[in-house]
Amino acid sequence: MIHTLDLPECVHFHNCGANRSKTLERLVQVLKTKGCGEINNSHIGNNETLAGWVHRRRDHGNLIFVDLRDRSGIIQVVFNPDLSPQSHKISQQLRNEWVIQVTGTVNPRPDGTQNADLTTGTVELVSEQIKVLNTSKTPPFYINEDSEIDEFIRLKYRYLDLRKQNMKKILSIRHQVVKFMRDFLDQREFLDVETPILIKSTPEGARDYLVPSRLYPGKFYALPQSPQQLKQLLMVGGIEKYFQIARCFRDEDPRADRVVELTQLDVEMSFVDEEDILALIEELYSSLVKTLFPNKKLMTPFPRMSYKDAMDTYSTDKPDLRFELKMSDVSKSVTNSEFKVFSSTIAKGGIVKGFSAPRCAGYPRRQLDDLVEFVKTKGANGLIWIALAGESGDLDNLTVEQIKSPASKFLSVETVKNIAASTGGGIGDLIFLIAGDDKSTNLALEALRNEMGRRLDLADPDMLAFAFVTDFPLLEWEDDSNSWTAMHHPFSSPKDGTEHMLNTSPESVIAKQYDLVCNGVETAGGSIRIHQRNIQEKVFELMGHSKEGIQEQFGQLLDALEYGAPPHGGFAGGIERLLMVLTGINNIRDVIAFPKTQTGVDPLFQAPGIASEGQLKELHLKTTEE
């Protein structure tokens, strides 16, 4: 029994890991005295031993130059037959990616031969001794220059791809970001607690990855989609402040910004309300950026908007706030329009909504046609554009001749004026409108807004426009299942005093739920959780679960809530998403050391692989032909 043990005194727990040993010496690497990229003018005259990969070799017959690369950078090594015939002879054999160790003197480069592109460009290592540590086959793609390589080949040879300076830089950034998070939370007395990878399937959410049980035929573990219930149980367990860099698994089709196996910063606290969590998130993310990316611009304090305002104004719950382009619902202006696309849409209960692109009245027809096609691929039926031709002027003086639109003959000047006033468009601007049902219209408008932001180059690439979106509805009606479904997840708490509305008008219950968005990406999300069994059960019931089903699927959590569960809440932040925003990299696989393809394949290990008959038998599994 652990309470009978006399536990050793550790440093008081809030100090654990906070102090790094001052006496910790730099790790000595036996085969080299310095990193290639560390050498500079201060080392001139020193005798150094370097080791790394042959980045490039330039053979002048007598004089041979080798760019030697290791993680720290690149330095030029000179092989001079007059100074060291032995090493010059060996250097003739060298090829790209061979691994060598070179000992020599750091010399200043002769005047006029300095290379400003290298951090070590003012010096060079003059080889006195060289040892080939390993040879290399010719790599399947360039490591010493940047060019577009088929991603599958890059992944198949990921260990070579990672040798590129950019990839090493990304992994270094990832390390620093995660380390910052750990240190930040450690300093605030959060405990890093690991939770199981093999747990149990829960019916909500994404498809689970299943692991067959050898000991229990026909039963399966599931990999966690997130440690949600576990961290809530840690709160019941009195941990009070928990965090984890947690791996999460969701068996859904990947996208450019989505992978099946992702990493989250998972945080949970007890005895807190929304404001405490929001303050923590803001402090964490803003100090992370200020410390690690001092050149990035932030808007602090982070702007906040309600879910409703975000949807109304930006047609999305994850707006890119680096640029304006605000939406307006013009349904009222066009309810009785002769233009059937508008009037019939509204008659069917749909909306007409759009925004104005400033100074774009002269936007080329061809590009407009492209945009029409673009929104169709995003689920809209079409796109109506209205260009208000002219340099400038008062909207009141708008004339029929100035209105350029495929719908112009159906739209009166008065209607266009109303639409323009509503969308904030003026003479010289271009108005985009989409008609359709609420959901698909907003989806297409979000895509169009981001597309126009890109085309018009409206977003400052150095800006990190963090913002909070709050006040999400707790539930939304789902026609397919004919039941309520949790908008975020079923554990979010209703706002204080609104619990009774769960019985009367579930749709109007607002949750203590928040997202952190940045540049159009959802980077984190969380909520204050329900900590009372009856309310949690009520939410599950609304979601169409039976009493028995609830106990079967969520019994562990519900039971725990009955044993003095403290009020608690937290958040989870996607590490890959954050790295994409921080680095500007659009491909999520580029911020992961060993990612899978969009079809869930690991080209390097060729996973998933087939299991042997013996393995299947042990697991009580039989495979069938499709």
Place this chain on the structure above:
RNA sequence: GGCCCCGUGGUGUAGCGGUUUUAACAUACUGGCCUGUCAAGCCAGAGAUCGCCGGUUCGAAUCCGGUCGGGGUCGCCA
């Protein structure tokens, strides 16, 4: 599960209005020359039956169908 795009020497591309294409170019690769280059340069050489299968045709890298692989996207991702 639907839709769109891509697949040509090691890599990246061109060729795709059907037959002088003996599949071109760059780079990488191999050999030679060369003492200050840094994407070194110069000379020479080797290397792809055009993802795979089938069809149309006198003739297919090229057109058609299927299939496999990759990317993007909708569904899905509480």
